Amino acid sequence: MDESALKFAERLVPPSYVSQGGEAMRARRSKVRQLLEQRKCPKEGWDDLTIELLLNDLASMDSNNFSHNCGVGEREGRVYSELVRRRHYRLAHGVGRSGDLAENQPKAAGSSLMYTLTNAIVLDLIRHMGVQKAASCLVVPMATGMSLTLCLLTLRQTRPQAKFVLWPRIDQKSCFKSIITAGFIPEIIENTLEAGGELRTDLAELERRVEKLGAENIAAIMTTTSCFAPRGIDRLEEVAGVCERRNIPHIINNAYGLQSSKCLHHIQQAARVGRVDAFVQSTDKNLMVPVGGSIVAGFDAKFIAQVGKTYPGRASNSPILDVFITLLSMGTEGYAKLSAQRKELKVHMTEGLQEVAHKHGLQVIESKNNPISVALTLPHGASDHNLTQLGSMLFRRGVSGTRVITATDNKTIAGHQFIGWGSHCNNYPYPYLTAAAGIGMENEDVKLFLERLGKCLGKTVVEGKLAQGGKEKEERGKEKKDIGKEEEKENCFSEEEEKENGFSEEEEKENGFSEEEEGRK
Structure with missing residues (x-):
C-alpha cells in the first residue's frame, strides 16, 4: 500500500493500528530504496518477507505479469505450471538478450533490474572479502x-x-x-x-x-x-x-x-x-x-x-535469482561469519586428523598453502582395492566429500594421459585421503567425520583390510587375537552402530567385505 491507501485504511481500522502497520511497511520499503541507491550487499541480512516484497515488485515490472498484457511473440514468459511459476517468483523472461548477457530486456524491466542488482551486490561481497x-x-x-x-x-x-x-x-x-x-x-x-x-x-x-x-x-x-x-x-x-x-x-x-x-x-x-x-x-x-x-x-x-x-542468447535467471535471494538473506556480516567459522573448523579438522593419524601410525600431509583441504596418508603397502574400499566404507556411513587417492590410477582425457590421476602429479610417494572444510560446515560435521573415520580405520586394521601380501588372512587372525576387547570396542563400531550405519552382513558381502571374498582377493 502507498500512503494514500493507508489513509483510506484508517476508515476501516483504528488509525493507531494502521499507523503501526504503516511504519513496518515503510521500514521494509526503506531497505529496498537503500539497495537501489547504494547497490551494495546489505550489511545485515533481510527477513524473508522483505525479500519476497522486493521479488513481487520486480515480477510486476515484467510484461508477462501485466494485467493488460497481450503477448503475440514466440517468447512471452508463458509458464504452464503454477508450481514452476511460484518457484521462479513469476520471473520467467531470463536475463540478457541474444547479443549480451548483461543487456536489458524491454519486456522484462524487473528481471533486468534483478540481474543488475545481483552483479552489484556480488561485486560488493568480493571487495568486502578482500579483493x-x-x-x-x-x-x-x-x-x-x-x-x-x-x-x-x-x-x-x-x-x-x-x-x-x-x-x-x-x-x-x-x-x-x-x-x-x-x-x-x-x-x-x-x-x-x-x-x-x-x-x-x-x-x-x-x-x-x-x-x-x-x-x-x-x-x-x-x-x-x-x-x-x-x-x-x-x-x-x-x-x-x-x-x-x-x-x-x-x-x-x-x-x-x-x-x-x-x-x-x-x-x-x-x-x-x-x-x-x-x-x-x-x-x-x-x-x-x-x-x-x-x-x-x-x-x-x-x-x-x-x-x-x-x-550466445538469452540466459536462465534461476541461478542468478538463487544468488540474489541468498545474499539479501545472508548479508555481508552473515557471509563473513560463515567464512570465519569455516576457517576455524579447518584448524579443528586438521588437529583431529593429526590425532587419528597418530593413533593409526599415519600422518597429516603438510599443505600450508591449501586453506580449505587437508590430506591424511594411508598405509603404503595396502592394495589399491583395499584403499578405495575405505572410501566406500566412509560413503556408506554417511561421510561424503572424501577422496581416496592411490597415485596409481591413470586416466586419459581428450587424448591426454595423466599418470597418477587425482594426485596432481605423476609419482606421488604415498596414497592418501582428502577432506575439505567448506563453507556451511558445522562442528558436528567435523566431529562425526573424525569419529567415523577413526572407526573405519580401526575396522580395516582389525580385519586386515589394509594389510599387504599373501599373509593377509594370517595377519588378520593374529591382530584379532592380539587386540583386547576394550581396544576393539574403542576402535570399531558397536553392534548397534554397525546396524545403524549399514554394516549388515548382506551389505558387507555385497561390497566385498566378507571373509570369503577377502580371502579370494
Whole structure:
C-alpha cells in the first residue's frame, strides 16, 4: 500500500493500528530504496518477507505479469505450471538478450533490474572479502568449467593466432576440459614436490614453456587457487608477473576460493604486481545455492563486459535469482561469519586428523598453502582395492566429500594421459585421503567425520583390510587375537552402530567385505 491507501485504511481500522502497520511497511520499503541507491550487499541480512516484497515488485515490472498484457511473440514468459511459476517468483523472461548477457530486456524491466542488482551486490561481497580492486563481475548461469570456457573464447577474439593454454596441473576434469572445449591445446605443467609433501607451481618449467611456444601463441595461462590437498595454491603473484612481462592473459580458476581470505589475498596481490584478466568461482560451492551458476570477476571492467557479450542468447535467471535471494538473506556480516567459522573448523579438522593419524601410525600431509583441504596418508603397502574400499566404507556411513587417492590410477582425457590421476602429479610417494572444510560446515560435521573415520580405520586394521601380501588372512587372525576387547570396542563400531550405519552382513558381502571374498582377493 502507498500512503494514500493507508489513509483510506484508517476508515476501516483504528488509525493507531494502521499507523503501526504503516511504519513496518515503510521500514521494509526503506531497505529496498537503500539497495537501489547504494547497490551494495546489505550489511545485515533481510527477513524473508522483505525479500519476497522486493521479488513481487520486480515480477510486476515484467510484461508477462501485466494485467493488460497481450503477448503475440514466440517468447512471452508463458509458464504452464503454477508450481514452476511460484518457484521462479513469476520471473520467467531470463536475463540478457541474444547479443549480451548483461543487456536489458524491454519486456522484462524487473528481471533486468534483478540481474543488475545481483552483479552489484556480488561485486560488493568480493571487495568486502578482500579483493578491493575488483572492477566488475558477472553472475553467469553456467557452472565454473563452462564459464572458464567462456573466458577463453573471449580471449580468442583478441588473440586469434594463439593455440595453447598453459595449465599447471590440477587433477579436476572440468577445468582441463574447459580448455579443450574452447578449442585450445593444453600445455600441462607438472607440479613440483616440496618438503612436507605439498605440490606447488613449477615456475621454471612454465617460463621454459613460454619461451618454447612463443608468448604470441599462448592464449592464456590458467592457474588455480582452491584445490584438493596436498596441492597448494598456485604461485599467482609470480605467474601474474610472467603474464605482465610477456603480455599473456591470465585466468584464475578460483572454484571454491571465494570463501577463503587466503585465496582472495593471493588474487589481490597477483593483480597488484602483475596481470590477472579474470578469476572464476562457483556459486554453489561458495554461496550455498543449488548447482548451476558461477561468478566471473576481474580488474578490467571492459574485459568482463566482453565476456558477457560472448555469451550466445538469452540466459536462465534461476541461478542468478538463487544468488540474489541468498545474499539479501545472508548479508555481508552473515557471509563473513560463515567464512570465519569455516576457517576455524579447518584448524579443528586438521588437529583431529593429526590425532587419528597418530593413533593409526599415519600422518597429516603438510599443505600450508591449501586453506580449505587437508590430506591424511594411508598405509603404503595396502592394495589399491583395499584403499578405495575405505572410501566406500566412509560413503556408506554417511561421510561424503572424501577422496581416496592411490597415485596409481591413470586416466586419459581428450587424448591426454595423466599418470597418477587425482594426485596432481605423476609419482606421488604415498596414497592418501582428502577432506575439505567448506563453507556451511558445522562442528558436528567435523566431529562425526573424525569419529567415523577413526572407526573405519580401526575396522580395516582389525580385519586386515589394509594389510599387504599373501599373509593377509594370517595377519588378520593374529591382530584379532592380539587386540583386547576394550581396544576393539574403542576402535570399531558397536553392534548397534554397525546396524545403524549399514554394516549388515548382506551389505558387507555385497561390497566385498566378507571373509570369503577377502580371502579370494
